[in-house]
Amino acid sequence: MGEAIAFYTIAAFVLGFAVMVVSTKDTVHSVLFLVLDFLAVAALYVLLGAEFLAAIQVLVYAGGIVVLYLFVVMLVNLKGFPEENRDPHRRTKLGLGLAAAVVVELGAILAYDYARPVPQLADAAIPVVGNTEEVGWLLYTSYLIPFEIASMLLLVAMIGAIVLAKREL
């Protein structure tokens, strides 16, 4: 019962803030609603027992990425910027296709049998207890190569962002 109340409250916050992000006129307000949305998603992770990911969400998303967005919003002059769709009918077919995709998606979700037996995963034996320990164990054993590739990706992205944003090298 308590879990249901927590879930529905947090879900309402997540969806409400997401709607505010895409519908607010002022871009700065949009970024601030994005922070609240990320924090609500972090609360959802805590509810699911993923404490490490909740901390990552708060640190990286709400702390890092959003600051980046705020910097760009402050650097870019958005005053007097008319936001209008010149031809509102040009995406009708795309919209219909997306609506059909949503129907298929919702049907698949509702047809999903969550009571089925849990499938055995290959490396189910993790010799440590605790959420953070388990994530760390998997990252440094089974998923070491993807972990290193992700670090390379971040390095390349950092250099690329510096090259792009610098006026002259």
Add this chain to the structure above:
Amino acid sequence: MITPTHYMLLSAALFMIGVVGVLVRRNIIIIFMSIELILNAVNINLVAFSSQLQHTVGQVFAVFVVAVAAAEAAVGLGIILAFYRNRETVNIDEMNLMRW
């Protein structure tokens, strides 16, 4: 009783809000934020299944998604700044220099 179905429906709704933001808004910064919402919807799904299967591997992939989102935000915002310096706009309707 909250089942993974609830989390999947929430995730689908969040994903669709992000897609609507990408399609409807003309401000490229808001479009980038909508992409972040989409990535968050994916992460909710991954963590929900990780919780249901009692295995942490879903959270590992969610960490990778966060890393990719950070890289995407850094490079994308760098591109926005470089473009704004040249063209003085963030409206994607005016970003048609390379249109065929």
